[in-house]
Amino acid sequence: MIEGVSLFEIMSLTTILFFIGIYGFLTRTNLIAMLMSLELMVNAEAINFVAINKYLSPAVLQGQVFSLFIIALAAAETALALAIILHLYRLTTTIDVKEVEELKY
Amino acid sequence: MNAFSYIYLIPLIPLLAFLFLGFTAKKIKEPVSGYVGTAGLLTVFGLSLYTAYKYFFEVGLVNGKYEPYKVMIKEGWVHFTDKLAIDIGILVDPISVMMLIVVSTVSLMVHIYSLGYMHSDTGFSRFYAYLSLFTFSMLGLVLSSNLFMIYIFWELVGVSSFLLIGFYFEKPSAVAASKKAFIVTRFADMFFLIGILMVGYFGQSFDFETLNSPSTYETIQAWIVNHQIFSFMGLSLFTWALILVYIGGMGKSAMFPLHIWLPDAMEGPTPVSALIHAATMVVAGVYLVARLFPLYYHIEDGAALRVVAVVGAFSALFAAIIALTQEDIKRVLAFSTMSQIGYMMLALGVSGFEGHEGLGYMAGMFHLFTHAMFKALLFLTAGAIIHAVHSNFMKDMGGLHKYMPVSSFVFLIAALAISGIPPFAGFFSKDEILTAAFEYDKFLWLIGFLVAGMTAFYMFRLYFRIFFNKQTDYGDHKPHEAPKTMLIAMVFLAFLTIVAGFIPFSELISADRMPFHSHIHWGDPLVIASILMAASGIGIAYLMYYKETAYPQKVASAMGSGYKWAKNKFYFDELYIFITHKIIFDKISKPIAWFDRNVIDGFMNLLGVTVEKTAEKIKFIQTGRMQDYAMYFVSGVIAIVMFIVYFR
Amino acid sequence: MFYLLSAIIIVFAVLSVTSRKLYRATMYLLFVLIAVSGLYFMMEYNFMGAVQLSVYAGGIMVLFIYAVMMTDKIGEPMRSISNKRKILPIVVTIGTAALAIYAIYSYQGIAATKEATVTTVEQIGSKLLTYEAGGFVLPFEVISILLLAAMIGAIVIAKAKKLVNQEKN
Numbered sequence: 001m002i003e004g005v006s007l008f009e010i011m012s013l014t015t016i017l018f019f020i021g022i023y024g025f026l027t028r029t030n031l032i033a034m035l036m037s038l039e040l041m042v043n044a045e046a047i048n049f050v051a052i053n054k055y056l057s058p059a060v061l062q063g064q065v066f067s068l069f070i071i072a073l074a075a076a077e078t079a080l081a082l083a084i085i086l087h088l089y090r091l092t093t094t095i096d097v098k099e100v101e102e103l104k105y
Numbered sequence: 106m107n108a109f110s111y112i113y114l115i116p117l118i119p120l121l122a123f124l125f126l127g128f129t130a131k132k133i134k135e136p137v138s139g140y141v142g143t144a145g146l147l148t149v150f151g152l153s154l155y156t157a158y159k160y161f162f163e164v165g166l167v168n169g170k171y172e173p174y175k176v177m178i179k180e181g182w183v184h185f186t187d188k189l190a191i192d193i194g195i196l197v198d199p200i201s202v203m204m205l206i207v208v209s210t211v212s213l214m215v216h217i218y219s220l221g222y223m224h225s226d227t228g229f230s231r232f233y234a235y236l237s238l239f240t241f242s243m244l245g246l247v248l249s250s251n252l253f254m255i256y257i258f259w260e261l262v263g264v265s266s267f268l269l270i271g272f273y274f275e276k277p278s279a280v281a282a283s284k285k286a287f288i289v290t291r292f293a294d295m296f297f298l299i300g301i302l303m304v305g306y307f308g309q310s311f312d313f314e315t316l317n318s319p320s321t322y323e324t325i326q327a328w329i330v331n332h333q334i335f336s337f338m339g340l341s342l343f344t345w346a347l348i349l350v351y352i353g354g355m356g357k358s359a360m361f362p363l364h365i366w367l368p369d370a371m372e373g374p375t376p377v378s379a380l381i382h383a384a385t386m387v388v389a390g391v392y393l394v395a396r397l398f399p400l401y402y403h404i405e406d407g408a409a410l411r412v413v414a415v416v417g418a419f420s421a422l423f424a425a426i427i428a429l430t431q432e433d434i435k436r437v438l439a440f441s442t443m444s445q446i447g448y449m450m451l452a453l454g455v456s457g458f459e460g461h462e463g464l465g466y467m468a469g470m471f472h473l474f475t476h477a478m479f480k481a482l483l484f485l486t487a488g489a490i491i492h493a494v495h496s497n498f499m500k501d502m503g504g505l506h507k508y509m510p511v512s513s514f515v516f517l518i519a520a521l522a523i524s525g526i527p528p529f530a531g532f533f534s535k536d537e538i539l540t541a542a543f544e545y546d547k548f549l550w551l552i553g554f555l556v557a558g559m560t561a562f563y564m565f566r567l568y569f570r571i572f573f574n575k576q577t578d579y580g581d582h583k584p585h586e587a588p589k590t591m592l593i594a595m596v597f598l599a600f601l602t603i604v605a606g607f608i609p610f611s612e613l614i615s616a617d618r619m620p621f622h623s624h625i626h627w628g629d630p631l632v633i634a635s636i637l638m639a640a641s642g643i644g645i646a647y648l649m650y651y652k653e654t655a656y657p658q659k660v661a662s663a664m665g666s667g668y669k670w671a672k673n674k675f676y677f678d679e680l681y682i683f684i685t686h687k688i689i690f691d692k693i694s695k696p697i698a699w700f701d702r703n704v705i706d707g708f709m710n711l712l713g714v715t716v717e718k719t720a721e722k723i724k725f726i727q728t729g730r731m732q733d734y735a736m737y738f739v740s741g742v743i744a745i746v747m748f749i750v751y752f753r
Numbered sequence: 754m755f756y757l758l759s760a761i762i763i764v765f766a767v768l769s770v771t772s773r774k775l776y777r778a779t780m781y782l783l784f785v786l787i788a789v790s791g792l793y794f795m796m797e798y799n800f801m802g803a804v805q806l807s808v809y810a811g812g813i814m815v816l817f818i819y820a821v822m823m824t825d826k827i828g829e830p831m832r833s834i835s836n837k838r839k840i841l842p843i844v845v846t847i848g849t850a851a852l853a854i855y856a857i858y859s860y861q862g863i864a865a866t867k868e869a870t871v872t873t874v875e876q877i878g879s880k881l882l883t884y885e886a887g888g889f890v891l892p893f894e895v896i897s898i899l900l901l902a903a904m905i906g907a908i909v910i911a912k913a914k915k916l917v918n919q920e921k922n
Contacts, residue, residue, distance in 0.1 A: 003869065029833065046805075054797075061880045062887065078816060
């Protein structure tokens with residue numbers, strides 16, 4: 001825990017970060033940029049896990065260990081997503097979001 | 106019980122023959138299939154004789170009464186309630202054993218006859234398969250132990266009849282006739298089913314033995330007396346149930362007004378007419394009434410029996426009048442059958458119950474027995490004649506006596522029998538019927554008496570016109586006598602016709618199953634009157650038809666429109682067509698069909714169109730853009746969370 | 754210190770999300786991640802901070818930069834959507850964020866600890882390998898398989914076309 005900072009403040013921070021990530025996801029026109037907003041969201045959640053663990057039950061280390069796994073998962077997911085985007089780029093030489101609008105009526 | 110445990114073999118063997126012949130019809134050529142069918146029937150015939158011998162002379166008679174034996178095959182085949190269930194069982198009883206003899210004998214004769222008649226027909230194996238199916242159905246019908254089982258076999262017999270009448274399915278008239286037969290009998294069976302259900306409901310059982318026992322009918326009679334409000338037009342519900350059951354019998358036995366199918370059924374091959382429409386299927390109605398006779402007699406003093414008698418007498422008269430004018434020999438025989446069955450119904454209707462009073466019952470069954478023999482013989486001979494002359498109509502025949510002496514001889518025997526000339530079989534049975542009728546109602550007796558005279562007349566009209574009358578020149582195709590196989594059957598039946606009259610039937614069959622003694626009182630005025638009536642019928646026919654004369658023409662023109670009406674079967678076919686087409690089809694069926702097509706189908710179409718249009722309107726949601734979907738997703742999640750947090 | 758870090762985080766996050774040049778957005782994200790690791794260090798969770806720096810900021814961001822370099826013409830600004838279409842996301846975002854913060858602050862009665870505990874690497878390590886309740890040995894093993902699968906998947910999907918053609922011949 002951080003001296004002088006209550007849990008509420010940290011959680012407000014993560015909330016704001018999370019919603020910035022959502023805004024970015026909904027607004028961006030580039031696939032890689034969308035992925036980056038995704039990273040923001042994941043990071044916000046990792047902070048949340050660690051903070052709540054630290055503040056509320058410091059003896060039990062569940063949340064903190066779990067956030068390690070979150071990082072590992074985020075890494076794997078990013079790798080795969082970027083691989084797909086690369087492949088898509090090879091097929092159609094653009095990574096604009098308009099490219100993947102195939103499944104419409 | 107154990108004495109007759111083999112009895113299920115009797116219907117089983119023809120069923121197996123049917124299945125075997127049905128599956129191998131294409132591969133087995135004639136005459137092997139014919140031999141297979143005939144072999145099956147020989148076995149059945151032997152078993153039936155054995156059964157009859159055993160039942161009537163060894164085990165049946167217990168304390169002076171013939172006890173019925175029930176062989177249960179499957180108890181509780183269909184369960185409705187604890188008390189009401191359908192079993193599959195066989196009832197061995199004087200009349201069922203008698204019917205076994207009748208059915209197996211006539212069927213065997215027809216099988217042997219068809220070896221010759223259906224020779225070189227392409228459907229030979231199919232014919233024998235159907236014959237076996239029919240024999241199975243009919244044997245099952247006579248051996249049924251309860252009402253539902255008899256209904257099942259009733260329908261099976263109807264189907265076999267349909268298949269056999271429409272045997273020459275390339276002829277449109279045959280197809281139409283088979284449809285007509287099936288539909289008319291099916292229509293009657295609708296009433297039959299309602300009657301069965303009502304009888305089962307009131308009698309708390311479908312089983313014949315239970316229904317016919319005194320406890321049952323006394324209970325029902327007591328109920329009727331106590332519940333007078335459940336009556337309709339003066340007759341109680343149960344009597345109506347019995348009448349409805351009888352209507353089913355009327356359809357099968359071609360009683361007026363459900364007789365229209367029988368003349369058309371002559372489109373089938375002649376052996377079929379002999380088997381089904383002379384001797385066995387058409388007597389199913391008579392058999393049904395005989396089966397339920399204690400109920401018919403005891404409920405409301407035999408009110409239902411009166412209906413039976415009146416319908417029978419009227420049908421006999423109606424058919425006899427029409428038969429006087431027909432030109433097609435098979436049609437004459439068909440109407441003659443209808444008339445004789447009318448006699449049988451009349452006999453049952455005027456019968457009493459105990460001992461000698463049950464003369465009508467006994468006489469009716471006896472007439473059934475003898476009629477089967479001589480009517481089958483008549484049909485088989487007609488088949489031989491048609492085979493020889495290649496035409497059904499009397500105008501193409503004449504003077505056949507010198508070409509076909511044997512056929513002529515057996516035909517004469519059968520004609521004498523049907524006219525009621527002693528000592529042939531028909532005399533005994535017919536005379537006992539008339540005696541019973543005389544005791545019951547003089548008017549019915551009078552009708553029977555007149556019909557006897559008409560029967561003699563039209564039978565001999567037929568005989569003389571075929572075998573004597575004009576000497577037709579047959580050109581190159583001189584008619585030849587029937588082949589051996591056909592003659593064997595005919596001669597055997599003729600033999601039976603001669604001797605059957607002497608069977609002491611009343612010792613075997615009676616209404617309350619106790620044998621009684623009856624014999625013909627040779628001095629009785631009734632007997633003498635009926636013999637004279639028959640003789641005069643024959644005499645008039647002889648005068649008019651033995652040589653070619655102008656009498657028939659003069660009589661016909663003297664009768665005028667009456668003759669025309671009788672010749673056209675009183676226009677009943679046209680009446681029925683009018684009723685069904687103009688009234689039922691146009692007024693009832695067409696509006697319903699319109700409703701079905703437009704309203705119901707239209708509603709379904711409306712549902713489909715609505716879905717389609719709605720989908721058109723909302724398909725803009727599928728943009729394909731991932732971000733829009735994410736938008737919806739996020740909004741949805743937020744909405745749910747807010748709902749849970751703030752409004753729960 | 755905390756407020757400085759949070760300010761950095763928020764500012765750079767907004768910049769990253771709204772920037773029109775892709776490479777700059779990547780850089781801003783990098784700064785955000787570094788600041789987050791600073792936050793972990795402040796919370797006495799040194800191991801996590803180190804992992805965040807090395808894996809996240811060091812590994813994943815490098816991956817992003819590779820992808821950016823390989824695919825886009827990084828000089829050109831990205832297309833941005835019209836203002837009209839931005840309204841709904843803004844409303845949803847800001848509205849819900851406010852709602853969430855309000856919800857957080859109205860939840861009184863949390864018994865927060867009064868002293869700071871240090872999480873050592875030994876503790877994490879032993880937690881990762883214990884079999885008893887609360888042990889993470891199963892996820893530990895599973896995630897190794899997951900990483901293997903992700904690796905294979907990424908390689909297969911992103912293989913160069915020529916390799917595929919050669920294999921077919």
